[in-house]
Each structure stands twice: as structure tokens, then as C-alpha cells.
Amino acid sequence: MSNAKLVQGDIACAMGAIDAGCRFFAGYPITPASDIAEEMSKLLPMVGGKFIQMEDEIASMAAIIGGSLAGAKSMTATSGPGFSLKQENLGFAIMAEIPTVVVNVQRGGPSTGLPTLPSQSDMMQARWGTHGDHEIIAIIPYTVEEVYYETIRAFNLAEMLRTPVILLMDEVIGHMSENFKRPDKSKIEIINRKFPTKTPEEYFPYDENEGLVPPLAPFGKGYRYHVTGLAHDKTGFPSTHEESVKRLMERMRDKILNNRAIIDKCDIRKEGNEEIGIFAYGSSARTSIEAIDNLKEKGIDVALMRPVTIWPFPKEQLLEFAKGLKKIVVPEMNFGQIVGEVKKYLSDDVEIIPLNKYTGRLITPEEIVDKILEG
Amino acid sequence: MDTDTKLKYLRTEKLPHIWCPGCGHGIILGALLKSFDKLGWEKNDIVVVSGIGCSGRTPGYIDANTLHTTHGRALAFATGIKMVNPALHVVVVMGDGDASAIGGNHLIHAARRNIDLTAIVFNNNIYGMTGGQYSPTTPFGAKASTAPYGNIEPNFDLVELAMGAGATYVARATSYHEAILEKYIQNALLHKGFSFIDVYTTCPTQFGRLNKIKSPIDNIFMLRDKAIMKSKAEKMSPEEIKGKVLIGEFRNDKEKREYTELYDEIIRRATKKEM
Amino acid sequence: MKLEIRLCGFGGQGLILASKLLSQAAIIDGKIATQYQTYGAQVRGGTVKGDVVISDKRIDHPTVIKPDMLVIMSQDAYKKYGNFVKDDGIIITDPFYVKGIEREHIEVPFYETVKEELHSTLPLNMMIISFLAKYTNTVSEESIKKAVLEKIPPHTVEINTKALEIGAEFGEKFKK
Ligand SMILES: Cc1ncc(C[n+]2csc(CCOP(=O)(O)OP(=O)(O)O)c2C)c(N)n1
Ligand code: SF4
Numbered sequence: 126m127s128n129a130k131l132v133q134g135d136i137a138c139a140m141g142a143i144d145a146g147c148r149f150f151a152g153y154p155i156t157p158a159s160d161i162a163e164e165m166s167k168l169l170p171m172v173g174g175k176f177i178q179m180e181d182e183i184a185s186m187a188a189i190i191g192g193s194l195a196g197a198k199s200m201t202a203t204s205g206p207g208f209s210l211k212q213e214n215l216g217f218a219i220m221a222e223i224p225t226v227v228v229n230v231q232r233g234g235p236s237t238g239l240p241t242l243p244s245q246s247d248m249m250q251a252r253w254g255t256h257g258d259h260e261i262i263a264i265i266p267y268t269v270e271e272v273y274y275e276t277i278r279a280f281n282l283a284e285m286l287r288t289p290v291i292l293l294m295d296e297v298i299g300h301m302s303e304n305f306k307r308p309d310k311s312k313i314e315i316i317n318r319k320f321p322t323k324t325p326e327e328y329f330p331y332d333e334n335e336g337l338v339p340p341l342a343p344f345g346k347g348y349r350y351h352v353t354g355l356a357h358d359k360t361g362f363p364s365t366h367e368e369s370v371k372r373l374m375e376r377m378r379d380k381i382l383n384n385r386a387i388i389d390k391c392d393i394r395k396e397g398n399e400e401i402g403i404f405a406y407g408s409s410a411r412t413s414i415e416a417i418d419n420l421k422e423k424g425i426d427v428a429l430m431r432p433v434t435i436w437p438f439p440k441e442q443l444l445e446f447a448k449g450l451k452k453i454v455v456p457e458m459n460f461g462q463i464v465g466e467v468k469k470y471l472s473d474d475v476e477i478i479p480l481n482k483y484t485g486r487l488i489t490p491e492e493i494v495d496k497i498l499e500g
Numbered sequence: 501m502d503t504d505t506k507l508k509y510l511r512t513e514k515l516p517h518i519w520c521p522g523c524g525h526g527i528i529l530g531a532l533l534k535s536f537d538k539l540g541w542e543k544n545d546i547v548v549v550s551g552i553g554c555s556g557r558t559p560g561y562i563d564a565n566t567l568h569t570t571h572g573r574a575l576a577f578a579t580g581i582k583m584v585n586p587a588l589h590v591v592v593v594m595g596d597g598d599a600s601a602i603g604g605n606h607l608i609h610a611a612r613r614n615i616d617l618t619a620i621v622f623n624n625n626i627y628g629m630t631g632g633q634y635s636p637t638t639p640f641g642a643k644a645s646t647a648p649y650g651n652i653e654p655n656f657d658l659v660e661l662a663m664g665a666g667a668t669y670v671a672r673a674t675s676y677h678e679a680i681l682e683k684y685i686q687n688a689l690l691h692k693g694f695s696f697i698d699v700y701t702t703c704p705t706q707f708g709r710l711n712k713i714k715s716p717i718d719n720i721f722m723l724r725d726k727a728i729m730k731s732k733a734e735k736m737s738p739e740e741i742k743g744k745v746l747i748g749e750f751r752n753d754k755e756k757r758e759y760t761e762l763y764d765e766i767i768r769r770a771t772k773k774e775m
Numbered sequence: 776m777k778l779e780i781r782l783c784g785f786g787g788q789g790l791i792l793a794s795k796l797l798s799q800a801a802i803i804d805g806k807i808a809t810q811y812q813t814y815g816a817q818v819r820g821g822t823v824k825g826d827v828v829i830s831d832k833r834i835d836h837p838t839v840i841k842p843d844m845l846v847i848m849s850q851d852a853y854k855k856y857g858n859f860v861k862d863d864g865i866i867i868t869d870p871f872y873v874k875g876i877e878r879e880h881i882e883v884p885f886y887e888t889v890k891e892e893l894h895s896t897l898p899l900n901m902m903i904i905s906f907l908a909k910y911t912n913t914v915s916e917e918s919i920k921k922a923v924l925e926k927i928p929p930h931t932v933e934i935n936t937k938a939l940e941i942g943a944e945f946g947e948k949f950k951k
């Protein structure tokens with residue numbers, strides 16, 4: 126007997142959110158993410174939190190920014206078309222530095238595309254979907270259990286770094302169920318946002334002197350300040366002064382890039398004797414692992430690099446992984462979005478082989494095995 | 501005395517404001533500041549949210565918790581704030597394009613939910629900030645930078661819209677009739693539920709310029725000449741009312757349940773595990 | 776041990792719930808299981824399939840490509856999924872729903888049996904999972920029962936328990 130349970134990916138995401146301390150969810154129904162909203166509508170009021178179904182995804186993203194500013198850890202969940210609608214306000218959350226978690230359970234696109242079938246075709250949209258130069262954190266779990274833990278980590282990073290964090294799943298990871306044991310609360314690490322230590326008179330919401338991530342006072346707690354999507358100085362008021370714009374832009378960039386030690390997460394399975402590697406993420410990584418097992422039986426050793434944090438891109442880890450490898454296969458459920466990043470950082474000494482599927486079907490282990498055997 | 505009460509809630513260090521001479525936006529800001537003072541509200545408990553436009557700059561001048569959001573979405577941001585902390589007084593200021601074009605959907609749904617927000621539309625019948633393009637409230641036939649031959653779109657009556665959508669306090673004022681404006685703002689602030697005020701106002705720089713209403717003062721007189729009290733209009737013939745703007749309180753419904761209160765009941769039920 | 780099972784038929788037969796209960800029962804037994812479903816255009820009436828993988832160890836590729844056991848409960852589902860089964864896989868059909876199968880298969884009268892014995896076709900899905908558990912020897916009868924009892928409303932306990940018993944009997948009978 127085991128005390129694990131059969132749990133669906135979307136439900137594990139909702140559980141993770143609740144356990145991370147999420148107390149506000151705003152969303153708009155869309156397959157395959159609706160199960161998250163449904164679960165949150167049930168769970169949130171049980172813990173004194175609040176759920177609202179907004180009129181669209183633009184409003185949902187706006188509402189969670191408002192909720193977060195009022196002091197609650199906040200989340201929204203959507204899929205392709207809704208993720209497109211969230212982009213402008215996602216940029217607002219980046220610019221105003223409001224912690225939020227945005228889940229995109231990827232389905233086939235463009236447009237309405239394949240509502241009930243998986244894809245990994247929003248990888249670049251997660252990176253560059255909102256306009257303007259920015260850094261972003263995006264996480265892509267590969268099992269139901271990892272969905273739970275990475276949802277918690279998404280909240281921790283969002284709160285710690287005052288930034289939106291994108292959790293990317295896909296239709297299969299969201300809709301499938303598998304063994305999961307919800308851990309004891311005491312076993313999980315929860316990180317809350319920094320509250321100002323300064324008095325309201327001395328407090329500035331974007332004060333560089335407070336480090337890369339200045340504390341965020343919730344609205345209504347005596348710290349009156351201004352928040353805007355316009356470029357602003359440390360007070361939060363609009364400023365187009367070149368030096369202040371530069372400082373703001375660089376601080377927002379550096380708070381991500383200088384905190385890679387806590388943001389990065391990579392699953393690397395390499396003995397050192399392999400000549401072939403696979404670079405895979407999300408459900409394609411599961412398929413890759415099965416393919417690697419099958420190849421091992423044939424006497425072929427293949428290494429795996431599975432980024433859990435996909436943005437910022439794990440460049441250093443990739444360089445390390447590629448050492449000694451002659452080729453790297455990159456299976457993706459898209460035309461080849463991440464493979465471009467892989468190529469960008471590696472020299473011609475390593476052959477990069479894309480393996481792409483964009484039909485709303487998972488790549489199969491056989492397809493990966495064949496790709497490796499043929500080349 | 502008047503100036504003093506306005507100053508109390510003003511971020512004086514942010515002055516001078518960005519608005520043009522003769523712009524009505526500053527008058528609405530003044531009425532809002534005086535209303536806060538009349539009600540004696542604690543600054544820390546006030547949140548003012550705006551969208552984008554000349555009107556969107558309003559919160560920056562108010563000494564409260566202020567949030568300048570994206571174009572059209574102010575009500576959605578405000579909904580999140582109010583949900584998470586219903587004890588806060590949340591006021592939303594919007595332009596006419598902001599509230600009824602790009603943000604029209606959020607307006608009708610915030611009204612429908614009857615969530616306790618006060619929405620004030622700075623309705624100058626034009627897109628002020630972007631250079632005088634026509635908005636959903638630009639009168640039929642009026643000129644705009646994107647309607648050089650005259651506007652052929654019928655205009656929205658925002659009072660009708662808000663009432664149709666379910667707002668429980670609905671009024672219209674102008675930035676000429678300051679005393680009335682202040683009174684309605686106070687009533688709206690005190691109202692429990694979604695309150696909505698359509699404030700007919702001026703934009704001499706865009707609307708005035710394009711429609712040959714030359715001086716700022718002529719723009720303000722336009723408000724005076726066009727507006728009539730609803731109570732007076734009731735005794736007038738349709739021909740007499742044609743082209744006029746009715747001002748007054750159109751609805752004040754205290755019966756309909758407020759959204760965050762209803763949600764608190766959900767929490768009570770859920771924590772007792774009653775489905 | 777790794778067993779891949781696909782239940783396919785039409786919406787309303789309770790096959791997706793069945794696939795979930797079977798996986799949950801395997802997990803109660805201490806096994807690893809995954810479950811995944813495909814809906815047709817509409818939830819009621821359209822072709823549906825519920826996939827189950829049961830294994831002693833970690834399951835990597837999350838979905839079933841070709842099942843070891845394919846249970847077909849409608850003619851449309853046969854058309855859609857009938858050709859996807861492992862070379863040594865077993866096809867089980869209900870002759871009430873599916874006719875004219877050329878490949879080797881086993882016919883189990885689920886529909887007629889529950890209808891006759893229980894005067895209701897609602898517990899059809901329960902009979903199927905209990906049959907499969909016994910027939911494949913992968914999931915214990917107790918765990919199936921436990922998984923089912925956790926999910927069903929109290930007033931249906933009797934009829935569902937009956938259906939489970941009948942399913943197990945049939946499973947034993949059809950086992951060679
Ligand atoms: C998504 C988006 N579209 C367009 C704009 C450009 N824009 C800024 S203000 C504005 C219109 C403002 O008009 P109104 O809401 O009536 O406010 P006013 O300036 O008249 O107070 C527009 C279209 C924008 N900021 N964002
Ligand atoms: S452009 Fe119009 S609305 Fe904007 S500040 Fe000037 S007068 Fe006011």
C-alpha cells in the first residue's frame with residue numbers, strides 16, 4: 126500500500142499554489158487550463174482566499190496584479206489564446222515589479238489551433254510575448270509531482286524577485302494523472318516577499334539602495350506610493366531622465382541575471398562516456414528518457430539535459446553538458462524554437478539535430494531512437 | 501479654505517500638472533480631493549486607479565495608494581485590489597476612450613458584479629492624449645482627427661450603459677457644475693456597490709480645436725449650455741431636450757448585494773465545508 | 776512489469792472514470808500508474824478513450840502509443856482505435872456494441888450481463904475494470920473496491936459492488 130494518489134497535472138498545480146500561499150486567483154476558462162481555475166474556485170475559499178472568473182484574460186492578468194499589490198500571492202492560468210491576451214499586462218507586472226504567477230498550459234496553435242492537444246509552441250512567446258526589452262523567468266515541469274513543486278518554486282521566485290514567473294505546462298502534463306503524494310507542509314520551503322523595514326516617510330518602492338529587489342509594501346499598510354507602467358524613478362513616479370531609465374532597466378535585468386543561482390534548475394543525466402546527448406524539456410523530456418533507456422539496451426549511451434527553468438536560458442549548463450558530445454538531439458513539439466538557443470551557444474564541433482512535431486501529438490520514444498540510430 | 505482642503509490630499513510636490521489650460525480634468529480631480537476631505541477618509545485607506553490617457557495621470561497627484569495601469573484595464577486591476585482587501589476605498593478614474601472603448605467590457609462586467617468600486621469617467625468626448633481621435637462618446641457629426649469629415653458613429657450614453665449593465669449608483673455631472681459634481685462624488689464614494697459617474701468635461705486642445713470652440717472658456721460654457729438637470733428635462737419636450745446632456749442622479753439602489761460581501765459568504769460556507 | 780490498457784467507446788459509458796479508478800487502484804496497490812484521456816468533440820456521445828499505464832517502476836513517456844489490452848465499447852471507437860494495439864496485444868470487445876471484427880479478439884458480454892443481472896447499465900464501467908484487474912492479474916480486488924468506494928455516491932454502493940463482483944468472476948472465467 127502506498128499513500129500516493131492519482132492526481133491530475135492541473136490539480137497538482139492548484140495544490141501547489143495553495144500550499145505556496147496563493148490567496149487570489151483570477152482567470153478565464155480555456156482548455157486545457159480550466160481545471161486549474163475550477164480547482165482554485167473550490168480550494169481558495171476553504172483557506173480564506175478568493176477566486177474570481179473575470180470577463181477575459183486581459184482582465185484576469187490585471188486583477189492578479191491588483192490582488193498582488195493589495196498583498197495576496199496571486200496567480201492566473203490559461204492556454205495559448207489567453208496567453209496572447211495576457212501579454213500587455215504581463216509587461217506591466219514586469220515594469221511595475223509586481224509578483225505574479227502566470228500558468229500557460231500549452232496547446233496547439235496558432236489561433237484556436239488544437240484546444241485538446243499538446244504542444245510546446247509558446248516557448249518563444251513566453252520569452253518575448255510582451256513588448257519591450259525584458260528578462261523573464263519561465264519554468265517547465267515534466268511530471269505531475271514536478272508541477273506541484275515547481276508551482277511552489279514559481280511563487281517563491283516571484284515573491285523573492287518581485288517579478289511575474291511563467292509556468293509552462295502542456296496539454297498532456299495538465300490533463301494526465303499519475304502518482305503524487307502531497308508532502309507535509311513542513312517539508313516545503315515557502316518564501317514570502319520582503320516587507321519594508323523603513324518607515325513610510327523613508328520608503329521608496331523602487332529604491333536602488335535596497336539592492337536589486339526593493340521591498341514591496343502592500344497597498345493599505347501606511348506606505349502610500351505610486352505605481353505605473355511608465356518608466357519611473359525610485360519613487361515610482363514617471364521619469365524619462367536618461368540616467369534614471371538606465372538604472373531602472375539595468376536593475377530589472379540584473380535582478381534576474383544576477384540571481385541565476387536561485388533561478389536556474391537543470392536536470393542533467395550524464396556519465397561522461399556518452400557521445401550523444403538529448404536536450405529536452407517538459408513532456409518531450411519524458412519521452413526522451415524512455416528513448417534513452419531503449420537505446421541503452423541496444424548498447425548506446427545517451428546523455429540528457431532537461432532544463433526545468435527554461436528562461437533565462439541555461440547557457441552555462443549547456444556548455445558544460447556539451448563537453449565531449451558529438452551530437453545533441455533537440456526534440457520539441459514545435460518547428461524548433463529552443464533548438465535555436467542551443468545552436469546559438471555551441472560551436473560547429475557539436476552537431477545539433479532538431480526533432481520536431483507540430484501535429485498536436487507527443488513525440489514518441491521510437492521517433493527519438495530512430496533519429497539517433499539514423500544519424 | 502477651498503484650496504486648503506484640496507491641498508490636503510494633493511501631492512503638491514508633483515505640481516504643476518500636465519494638463520492644458522482649460523482642461524476639465526483638473527476640476528474633477530479637485531472635486532474628488534474635496535470629497536475625500538468631506539468624508540474625512542484616511543489617506544492610507546484610499547486607492548486610486550487609472551488607465552491611460554490624460555485622465556490616467558490623475559492618481560499621480562493624489563496622496564493615496566495610487567496605480568496607473570494599462571489603457572482600458574483600470575477596473576480589472578481595481579477588482580483585484582478590492583477582492584483582496586475589501587476594507588480599502590477603491591476609486592477608478594478613466595477617460596471616455598479608456599472606459600468605454602478599450603475598457604468597455606471591463607466596465608459592463610464590473611457594473612454587473614456590483615463590486616464596491618467608484619468609477620469616474622472624465623468624458624471629454626475625445627481621445628485627448630493621443631491627439632483628438634474620435635471616441636465612443638464623440639457626438640454624431642463632431643470632428644475628430646480621425647473623423648475629418650465628421651463622426652458617423654452614434655455615441656454611447658454611458659449612463660444608460662452603466663444602468664443597463666447593473667451599476668447600482670449612476671449619476672452624470674459636468675466639470676462646470678462643481679457643487680453638483682462634488683455631491684455626486686461623495687454619494688458615489690459612500691455607496692456600497694458599483695457606483696458610476698459620467699463627468700462631462702472639456703478638452704479645449706483637441707475637441708475644442710477640432711470643433712471650432714476656440715477659447716478654453718468657450719469650452720467650459722459649452723458644458724453649461726448643453727447640460728440640463730434631469731428633473732428639469734422631465735418637464736421638457738423631446739425637441740427641447742435634443743442635443744442636451746442630462747445631468748443628475750439616475751439610480752441609487754441600496755438593495756442589490758455587493759460582490760465582496762457575497763464572496764465573504766462563500767468563504768464562510770467553504771470553511772464550514774458546505775458546498 | 777508494464778501494462779498499457781486502453782478503454783474506448785462513447786461518452787456516457789463512464790470509461791474515463793473507469794480508467795481513473797483502475798489507475799488509482801493500481802496506485803493503492805503500491806504500483807506506479809498514469810491515466811490520460813482523449814475526448815471527442817462532445818463529452819456526451821462522442822468517441823472517447825481512457826488510457827492507463829500500470830508499472831512497477833517509473834513511467835516515462837506519459838501516454839499509451841499501442842496498448843497491450845484494448846477494450847472496445849463502440850463501433851466508432853473500433854474504427855478509430857481498432858488498429859492500434861501491440862502485435863501480441865489483446866483486443867476485448869462487447870458484442871452488443873461492436874461487430875464484424877476481423878482480428879483475433881475476445882468477446883465479453885459486459886452490456887448484456889449488467890443489464891440482466893443488475894437491471895441497469897450504469898455500472899457497466901465498474902464491471903469492465905474489475906474484469907481487467909482479474910484478467911490481467913495486475914490490480915487487487917480490494918484496491919479496486921477501495922478506489923471505487925472513494926468516488927461513488929453512497930446510494931450506488933450496492934449496485935456497484937455487485938458489478939465489481941460480476942466483473943471479477945468474468946475475469947477469472949475468461950482467463951486461460
Ligand atoms: C493598448 C493601447 N492602445 C492604445 C494606446 C494609446 N492611447 C493612449 S491614451 C489613448 C486614448 C485616451 O483617450 P481617453 O481615454 O478618452 O482619455 P483622455 O486622454 O481623453 O483623458 C490611447 C488610444 C495605449 N496606451 N495602449
Ligand atoms: S489634451 Fe485635452 S484632455 Fe489632455 S490635458 Fe489637454 S485639454 Fe486635457
Ligand SMILES: [Mg+2]
Pocket residue numbers: 553595596597622623624625626627628635
Ligand atoms: Mg477622453
